[in-house]
Amino acid sequence: MTEQIVEQNVAAEVQGITDRARRASRRMAGANRAWKDKGLRAIAKALLENQERILAANALDLAAGRENGTSKPMLDRLALTGPRIQDLADALENLATLPDPVGNVVRGQTLPNGLRMRQVNVPMGVVAAIYEARPNVTVDIAGLALKSGNAVVLRGGTAAANTNKALLDILRDALDRVGLPADAVQSVDQFGRAGANLIMKARGAVDVLIPRGGRELIQTVVNNSSVPVIETGEGNVHIFIDASAAEEMSVDILLNAKTQRPSVCNTVETLLVHKDATVLPAVLSALAKAGVRLHVDERVQAVLPAGITAEPATDEDWATEYMDLDLAVKMVDTMDEAVKHIRTWSTGHTEAILTNDLANAEKFVAVVDSAAVIVNASTRFTDGGELGLGAEVGISTQKLHARGPMGLTELTTTKWIVQGEGQVRS
Amino acid sequence: MTEQIVEQNVAAEVQGITDRARRASRRMAGANRAWKDKGLRAIAKALLENQERILAANALDLAAGRENGTSKPMLDRLALTGPRIQDLADALENLATLPDPVGNVVRGQTLPNGLRMRQVNVPMGVVAAIYEARPNVTVDIAGLALKSGNAVVLRGGTAAANTNKALLDILRDALDRVGLPADAVQSVDQFGRAGANLIMKARGAVDVLIPRGGRELIQTVVNNSSVPVIETGEGNVHIFIDASAAEEMSVDILLNAKTQRPSVCNTVETLLVHKDATVLPAVLSALAKAGVRLHVDERVQAVLPAGITAEPATDEDWATEYMDLDLAVKMVDTMDEAVKHIRTWSTGHTEAILTNDLANAEKFVAVVDSAAVIVNASTRFTDGGELGLGAEVGISTQKLHARGPMGLTELTTTKWIVQGEGQVRS
The missing domain is CATH 3.40.605.10 (Aldehyde Dehydrogenase; Chain A, domain 1)
Incomplete structure (x- = not known):
């Protein structure tokens, strides 16, 4: 034939x-x-x-x-x-x-x-x-x-x-x-x-x-x-730690979002941290202790706690969905800068803010255009089972028909x- | 350059x-x-x-x-x-x-x-x-x-x-x-x-x-x-007149669905009629009087009322969205045959049944897979304004995200x- x-x-x-x-x-x-x-x-x-x-x-x-x-x-x-x-x-x-x-x-x-x-x-x-x-x-x-x-x-x-x-x-x-x-x-x-x-x-x-x-x-x-x-699927997920975020909560959420199951799409891949956030050393120490490899910008490099090492971050790190025990970390001057970073690099899956500032929480929710936007909780909750849908077909990252779980x-x-x-x- | x-x-x-x-x-x-x-x-x-x-x-x-x-x-x-x-x-x-x-x-x-x-x-x-x-x-x-x-x-x-x-x-x-x-x-x-x-x-x-x-x-x-x-848009719309359909209602609905605004997508294009429906002559006479050009199969040709003329219908008529004062007409032995015809030729926009039989109405609604399925009313109601949506963006004939008005x-x-x-x- x-x-x-x-x-x-x-x-x-x-x-x-x-x-x-x-x-x-x-x-x-x-x-x-x-x-x-x-x-x-x-x-x-x-x-x-x-x-x-x-x-x-x-x-x-x-x-x-x-x-x-x-x-x-x-x-x-x-x-x-x-x-x-x-x-x-x-x-x-x-x-x-x-x-x-x-x-x-x-x-x-x-x-x-x-x-x-x-x-x-x-x-x-x-x-x-x-x-x-x-x-x-x-x-x-x-x-x-x-x-x-x-x-x-x-x-x-x-x-x-x-x-x-x-x-x-x-x-x-x-x-x-x-x-x-x-x-x-x-x-x-x-x-x-x-x-x-x-x-x-x-x-x-x-x-x-x-x-x-x-x-x-x-x-x-x-x-x-x-x-x-x-x-479905791709999740270059961000957490923004605002200046007012509480330390214990920030440590718990970052550990959960990065280490509980690193190979899935709702795991955090980039941490953005406000320059005035006092919780950064505690968060980085806890992550390093849990075996997370850090990829950091120069400003974060300059404030690394003693004994913690990190690779310098490049644009490739901002773009990467590691799906492994790796985390990119960047310091920002303002929440607007964090939002701009998210707009540039996010796949629109899930982003979270950790904050005690009501106006910032509301603004973040309003301006971040992702399938799921989370305030003061782990990004791992973007999941059909966790959000009460019963079975999960997948997590849509498009806007037509279905978005999110x-x-x-x-x-x-x-x-x-x-x-x-x-x-x-x- | x-x-x-x-x-x-x-x-x-x-x-x-x-x-x-x-x-x-x-x-x-x-x-x-x-x-x-x-x-x-x-x-x-x-x-x-x-x-x-x-x-x-x-x-x-x-x-x-x-x-x-x-x-x-x-x-x-x-x-x-x-x-x-x-x-x-x-x-x-x-x-x-x-x-x-x-x-x-x-x-x-x-x-x-x-x-x-x-x-x-x-x-x-x-x-x-x-x-x-x-x-x-x-x-x-x-x-x-x-x-x-x-x-x-x-x-x-x-x-x-x-x-x-x-x-x-x-x-x-x-x-x-x-x-x-x-x-x-x-x-x-x-x-x-x-x-x-x-x-x-x-x-x-x-x-x-x-x-x-x-x-x-x-x-x-x-x-x-x-x-x-x-x-959006394409509507090869069918009406099925069941054996039990009332005459006055059938005449009114067909006239409305075909002649009120023939150039739009929710206008009827093919009439399927049960062989035992006694209303057919009255419906055809009313349509012809309103200037509708009929395209009919052999069985309908054989029962045309005196003085009414019609073209023989071919597969092209079943496939055509006339958007004009033309109507294809076919006689069927059973509702199943009507449903089969609809499955073959419909664009999935709107289909209607005219009937007084509860079981047939329910079955038609269940098995006809179109954006809108209508019982005993004009197909012209498939419209965002008529169905209470306010403005209408269009009528979707796909299944994802939006279907119908x-x-x-x-x-x-x-x-x-x-x-x-x-x-x-x-």
Whole structure:
């Protein structure tokens, strides 16, 4: 076959997949909460029962990864274990306990002409996800999409192909067993990169596309998709310590925001400190003692407590999401200077102010244009679970549709329902 | 200069425009409702005071259009008149009476750990619009964007360049006079198509892009933008007359939905009728009497009332948004067949069922996946004004962010504000 014919065949096959997803999405939209929860619990049970099969498939991917010289952190993300499979099953059980976003009435009223109008949450339809070699995302995204009444088309990393194939088969069997459509969970992994490219261009066939992974993956999807995308993840997070911030609170929050789980997106990456803040030495000492590597500007270098060492900070430090035990530190003359720094370098995820000055707290909240703005608490609270959303789909750093932590509702759209008895427009 | 240098210069100039828009957007976000309303009223006044200047600029565009052989309907859209300028001013005055979407609390609670969390509507930031040669859109979109606290970057059609330039100058002067930033309203018209292309790729610099115009324009924007787009407009609208529909209501609704204003997107384009519906002859007679040209399938052809003529309908009729006094008519054996037809041909804007059967009404509402689903009323009600939203930004036919009629709130995003007194995550 010529290359062109191969391409046409792949396009036809992917269209077949999205067509089946559309049909399955209609059945999912019609399934009530009890039925969907039954499906989630069936998947949880099947994952535990098929643990050996999953681990065997995962062992193949891990062996191939080691052979290809995959880095250790990448191998760690790729690896499934008994406890990790248990976590996936537990997350599905938890999802089954959450309220159904579908059918929620957003607003409604009877209009002057007697028409009854209401705007109701309904499933998106076909959700697609493109992600890197983290097989837990396969189960995670499928569970969230099913609970919100959608069908899902997945494209996982090639490095996790065997694991994802095993998971997909188990998920589809479990759905089928409870009478839900197996085609509500499908994959285009068999078509490699071509499958991802076709999904990105499938506007109309795919209702929303969620990329999950590193910066490069997300930017590729954002720049190449005609399907609407929800951008998630990148967090170059700042904390500003104002002149009036209390010492104990500042130390506690910085330690929590930097060291509790450094590899996640809501961890602090740059500390901005007012020149009159007396708490700086205590904060830097505590961070250094906790093993944090400091990258500081000249003014901070000049006031480092005895025995503490630090690297000089460059623009690259202001731009970097370390996701590790590193922190950039800069001294500013005013809050305006801190805000200006944030405007230049922030990814719009989360910024916090530590202060006892009411006017400054209010101004910071008003002028900082990020998904989450926090006063006197850890940046680690920017999280769907912590903020009471139940499950978390991701943290959106874009402004359209969803911003900040996304729950199940963000995987739905709305429908306007208007009921009358013959009204016409005059 | 080489072509490459010219391109680089244009890119730099457009970046200058979006940078100024970003700065202006911060000032707009900080302006309270009274101040923004003052700006809207100042613009309304300035439009009326500068009527002669606007009409003179418009005359230049109209003359050029006539010389280029522009069609009559296109010239009509391009034309401004005294009454049309009055309408624009009135719309701005009306906008000034509407509540401010900014600051509205979407949800809020005190979490178990004492954190106070609230999700609040805030302006998008920089809104861009790409539209065809309808200079009224310049004023309309600018007014909506300003009221919701945004800055706007406009790209109107080249055919309206003189008119848009005059309007832009008047808008900017008026803003400046009340102390609002003139750069909250800017245009990239001077760069022609290159300006539009740069705006479509300005992800991060532009927060949302709204195309307004025909199918081709909207598809070009959707397929070429990396900036998030809200797709508006196309309405291939269906009405299904069920077997149990009452005659008088069916006649009234069809006449209203087809003839009250045929050129708009919520007008009906295809009538699907159940084979047992006895109301068909009365409906067809009334439509024909009102001057509607019928395009019918064979089964409808066979039952046409005496004296009524009709063209045979083809797939093209099912696909067409006539926006004129034309209606496609098809007979179906079941409601399922009607739903299937809708799934094949609808653009997902509005569909209605006329019925006295409760189960059918509920099923139609549940399974038809359109922005608006109407029972026993005219499709013409899919309209922001009619549904109580005040101003209407457009009618979204996509599922992300906004679906159906969009009001001012749809030009905002949200910010999560979290306030504590030292809370850290455990």
